Amino acid sequence: MRTAERELMARLPEGALMQRAAAGLAATCAELLGRVYGSRVVLLIGSGDNGGDALYAGARLARRGAGVTAVLLAPDRTHPGGLAALRRAGGAVTSGVPADGAGAAPRAVEELIGRADLVVDGIVGIGGKGGLRPDAAPLAALLRDSRAVVVAVDLPSGVEADTGEVLGEAVRADLTVTFGTHKPGLLIDPAREYAGSVRLVDIGLTLPAEAGLEALQHADVAARLPLPGAASDKYRRGVVGIAAGSARYPGAAVLAVSGALRGGAGAVRYVGPAGDAVIARFPETLVSDGGPARAGRVQAWVVGPGAGDDASAVAEVLAADVPVLVDADGLRLADRAAVRARTAPTLMTPHAGEAAALLGVPRETVEASRLSSARELARRYGATVLLKGATTLVADADGGPVRVNPTGTAWLATAGSGDVLSGLAGSLLAAGLSPLDAGSVAAYLHGLAGRFAADGAPAGAHDVAEALPEAWRDVRV
Ligand SMILES: NC(=O)C1=CN([C@@H]2O[C@H](COP(=O)(O)OP(=O)(O)OC[C@H]3O[C@@H](n4cnc5c(N)ncnc54)[C@H](OP(=O)(O)O)[C@@H]3O)[C@@H](O)[C@H]2O)[C@@H](O)CC1
Numbered sequence: 157m158r159t160a161e162r163e164l165m166a167r168l169p170e171g172a173l174m175q176r177a178a179a180g181l182a183a184t185c186a187e188l189l190g191r192v193y194g195s196r197v198v199l200l201i202g203s204g205d206n207g208g209d210a211l212y213a214g215a216r217l218a219r220r221g222a223g224v225t226a227v228l229l230a231p232d233r234t235h236p237g238g239l240a241a242l243r244r245a246g247g248a249v250t251s252g253v254p255a256d257g258a259g260a261a262p263r264a265v266e267e268l269i270g271r272a273d274l275v276v277d278g279i280v281g282i283g284g285k286g287g288l289r290p291d292a293a294p295l296a297a298l299l300r301d302s303r304a305v306v307v308a309v310d311l312p313s314g315v316e317a318d319t320g321e322v323l324g325e326a327v328r329a330d331l332t333v334t335f336g337t338h339k340p341g342l343l344i345d346p347a348r349e350y351a352g353s354v355r356l357v358d359i360g361l362t363l364p365a366e367a368g369l370e371a372l373q374h375a376d377v378a379a380r381l382p383l384p385g386a387a388s389d390k391y392r393r394g395v396v397g398i399a400a401g402s403a404r405y406p407g408a409a410v411l412a413v414s415g416a417l418r419g420g421a422g423a424v425r426y427v428g429p430a431g432d433a434v435i436a437r438f439p440e441t442l443v444s445d446g447g448p449a450r451a452g453r454v455q456a457w458v459v460g461p462g463a464g465d466d467a468s469a470v471a472e473v474l475a476a477d478v479p480v481l482v483d484a485d486g487l488r489l490a491d492r493a494a495v496r497a498r499t500a501p502t503l504m505t506p507h508a509g510e511a512a513a514l515l516g517v518p519r520e521t522v523e524a525s526r527l528s529s530a531r532e533l534a535r536r537y538g539a540t541v542l543l544k545g546a547t548t549l550v551a552d553a554d555g556g557p558v559r560v561n562p563t564g565t566a567w568l569a570t571a572g573s574g575d576v577l578s579g580l581a582g583s584l585l586a587a588g589l590s591p592l593d594a595g596s597v598a599a600y601l602h603g604l605a606g607r608f609a610a611d612g613a614p615a616g617a618h619d620v621a622e623a624l625p626e627a628w629r630d631v632r633v
């Protein structure tokens with residue numbers, strides 16, 4: 157962002173970029189207000205350009221008849237042009253500095269926010285670090301109890317732009333208007349949750365071709381789906397082997413197979429103690445007796461869902477010279493050296509708890525720093541890592557762009573949903589996708605299927621699997 161901004165600013169008249177940002181911001185605020193004339197708008201203004209955006213947008217709203225008051229956190233270091241513009245447009249200004257530099261916000265500010273229809277958070281944007289400071293923190297607390305719509309400028313103030321971490325107090329917005337491109341903090345939890353819905357305003361930046369973080373869209377997924385051609389037969393479309401389930405957890409095998417059948421592979425081979433349950437539900441499955449090493453040829457393996465303590469199946473699969481997906485119990489049983497020694501690709505699919513165990517840190521640490529956790533795990537194992545959660549991330553070991561999944565839904569936090577995902581991703585691996593593509597396409601389809609299956613009501617993992625064809629069709633139109 158900084159580089160692209162500098163290059164464009166050098167070519168434009170001074171302040172032009174900020175005017176574009178402010179225009180987009182003001183338009184969104186006007187839309188949210190419905191009627192601008194007579195509305196009550198409060199601007200929370202820090203010392204940087206983020207406050208400048210908010211002041212210019214406030215001036216535009218004031219010219220359209222809104223009652224606008226700017227609350228200044230750094231009265232001596234407020235963006236001078238923005239402040240002058242607001243004053244010229246008839247806006248009011250007051251200090252938001254707590255009496256002793258911290259503690260409660262001034263009483264007048266509390267009343268202003270209490271009466272506001274809309275609050276614009278221009279405290280800090282991409283220039284911030286480490287959560288809100290003590291002088292700004294009380295404002296975030298006031299916003300939590302207010303009935304006003306809260307619109308964050310560029311980012312909710314106090315979240316980490318580059319990582320999605322939240323290191324202290326931060327503003328919770330209903331909507332964030334962001335400029336130029338999405339920042340990681342708008343896509344990755346926990347910060348994503350603070351942003352509300354996100355609207356991107358194009359300010360004309362030329363962005364680098366490769367970003368640190370990528371989110372697939374429908375067209376990207378459609379372009380990666382394995383589609384059968386005239387010359388396809390079941391073997392050319394790929395056979396995926398599923399080594400999963402146990403006497404105790406036969407359902408995990410059934411669910412992994414249900415995902416695999418909807419992933420584009422031409423056939424699904426099952427190996428393990430739950431063959432009868434699998435055949436009863438999915439008669440099209442090829443069931444083999446004996447371990448993975450004695451099963452017929454496959455183009456990719458999935459090992460681990462509901463596998464209990466069958467370490468030998470995991471070792472046999474890891475020794476195979478085809479792409480392997482390791483999930484659930486398989487993650488605990490996999491030998492790190494054996495994973496690292498593999499020459500064919502490996503995709504590991506932990507949730508936060510499993511990732512924490514592999515990294516030797518508490519679960520909360522992984523949840524608070526999802527991006528660095530996924531990257532670190534990928535690096536340590538020399539594998540691609542799909543870290544499951546409200547925002548699923550897929551990281552390659554080489555440190556290239558990380559994929560963040562935009563279709564996740566809280567409805568997917570249901571038993572067995574991960575088994576469906578691993579079968580699906582394994583099937584995509586067998587069909588020839590790279591681990592990064594297989595993992596991110598599977599997460600995307602799985603998230604969509606979860607939304608379709610739930611549609612506002614609870615759904616089980618088998619419902620998610622059954623909604624996968626609808627998700628395929630949805631991305632292909
Ligand atoms: N450049 C452009 O043309 C365009 C820029 N754009 C906009 O500019 C924004 C970036 O502006 P920026 O670089 O001025 O930084 P910004 O986010 O306002 O914050 C810096 C100030 O905040 C303070 N501060 C720091 N940490 C803090 C904390 N934890 N809690 C509280 N305060 C904290 C820090 O204070 P100091 O350390 O100086 O005391 C510093 O003064 C960007 O997000 C976008 O909105 C758009 O208009 C597009 C065109």
Ligand SMILES: [K+]
Nearest residue numbers: 280309311313
């Ligand atoms: K902000």
